[in-house]
Amino acid sequence: MKYRACHYVGNHQLVMVEKELPALKVDEVLIRIEAATICGTDFHILEGNYESVPPLVLGHEFSGYVAGLGAGARSFKEGDLVTVEPHIYCGLCKYCRVGREHMCTDRIAFGVHADGGFAEYCIVPERTVYHVPEGISPTVAALTENIGCCLHGIERANVKHGDHVVVLGGGFVGIVMAEFARSSGAGKVTVVEPNEYRRSVAKRRGFLTIDPLREDVKEKVLETGHGLGADVVIESAGRLETAAMAIELADRCATILYFGVVPPGLMMQVEPNEIYRKELTILGSVRNPYSHYRSIERLQSLQLEELVTHHFTLAEVEEAFRIARQGEGFKAAIHPNA
Structure with missing residues (x-):
C-alpha cells in the first residue's frame, strides 16, 4: 500500500x-x-x-x-x-x-x-x-507530547503557593506553562509577549501581561511584585535576549527554568556573582519523561x-x-x- x-x-x-x-x-x-x-x-x-x-x-x-x-x-x-x-x-x-x-x-x-x-x-x-x-x-x-514536556518543566520549576511567576514568551508553550503555574498555586502569573494577539489571549485567560516593545519589563515586574522580582522565571521564547533577561528579573532565592530552545552555539554573558548573591537556582528542562499518560489527563482542562x-x-x-x-x-x- x-x-x-x-x-x-x-x-x-x-x-x-x-x-x-x-x-x-x-x-x-x-x-x-x-x-x-x-x-x-x-x-x-x-x-x-x-x-x-x-x-x-x-x-x-x-x-x-x-x-x-x-x-x-x-x-x-x-x-x-x-x-x-x-x-x-x-x-x-x-x-x-x-x-x-x-x-x-x-x-x-x-x-x-x-x-x-x-x-x-x-x-x-x-x-x-x-x-x-x-x-x-x-x-x-x-x-499530548508537548503538554508532557510542559508538565516536566513546571514540576522542575517547583512553583509554590503564592509565588510570582514570570513567563517570558507567550506562544503555545508559554500559555501552557502559565496555566500550569497557576494551577500549581502561583499567586501572580505574568506573561511577557510582544505579539499583540498572543498577549490578548493571555490576558483573556486571566494572566498579567507585559508588552516588552512598549514597557520596561523589569520595572513592571518590580511594580507587580511590590518592589521584588519574580520567585520563578520561565524562559519559553527560546531567545538569547529573554534567556539573559531571566536572570535580571529573578528575585533572591528565585528559580529560573530554561524551557525554550535557544539555538545551539549562541552564548550570553552571565555575572556569576549575581547567581551567588541572589542564591539563584537555574534549571533546564528537556523532553517529557513519564508524563505522557498524565498529560492526556490534563488535555480537557487546558482549553x-x-x-x-x-x-x-x-x-x-x-x-x-x-x-x-x-x-x-x-x-x-x-x-x-x-
Whole structure:
C-alpha cells in the first residue's frame, strides 16, 4: 500500500513523496494520521540546528486512528483514536537504568531519527501508543507530547503557593506553562509577549501581561511584585535576549527554568556573582519523561482548541511552516488525510 508523506531531505528542504507501507512487525501499530502539529524542534531541524537523520518524515506531535495491528499488539483495536509518545529508549545506558530515560544516549525519536507524523500513515511500536479518551479531538490529542514536556518543566520549576511567576514568551508553550503555574498555586502569573494577539489571549485567560516593545519589563515586574522580582522565571521564547533577561528579573532565592530552545552555539554573558548573591537556582528542562499518560489527563482542562489557530492539508506543509515561523497565531496543525 502506498501513502503520501512530507520528506525532509536535508539542506532545509521538504519534499512530497510517495512511500510504500512495510509489513507490520509483531508489536507494531499502523496509525492513520489525523493531526500533526508543528513544533519549534521541527524548525531547528530544518535550519540544521538539531540532530536528525534525513531523509525522514518530520513531525513528533501527532495523533490518529489505529488502521492496523501486528500479531502481538493486543491493547488496541482498529478505529481507536490514539496519540504517540514519540521516543524509543535503549534501556541499557546509565540514564535508562537510573530512571532518567529521557537522557538516553541511544534515543530514537519519531520525526527526528525515524519517520514521524507529517504523512498519511505512521508505524510505531505498541508501547509508544496511548488511548485518547472520548471528548478529546484529534487535534488536541496531537498536542499530548508537548503538554508532557510542559508538565516536566513546571514540576522542575517547583512553583509554590503564592509565588510570582514570570513567563517570558507567550506562544503555545508559554500559555501552557502559565496555566500550569497557576494551577500549581502561583499567586501572580505574568506573561511577557510582544505579539499583540498572543498577549490578548493571555490576558483573556486571566494572566498579567507585559508588552516588552512598549514597557520596561523589569520595572513592571518590580511594580507587580511590590518592589521584588519574580520567585520563578520561565524562559519559553527560546531567545538569547529573554534567556539573559531571566536572570535580571529573578528575585533572591528565585528559580529560573530554561524551557525554550535557544539555538545551539549562541552564548550570553552571565555575572556569576549575581547567581551567588541572589542564591539563584537555574534549571533546564528537556523532553517529557513519564508524563505522557498524565498529560492526556490534563488535555480537557487546558482549553487547547483555541491555541491551534491554523490548519493545513499535507500538500500545504510549506505554507504551514511559513505561518508557524512568523508566529501569527499559536500552533499550526497539519491534517494529512483531510
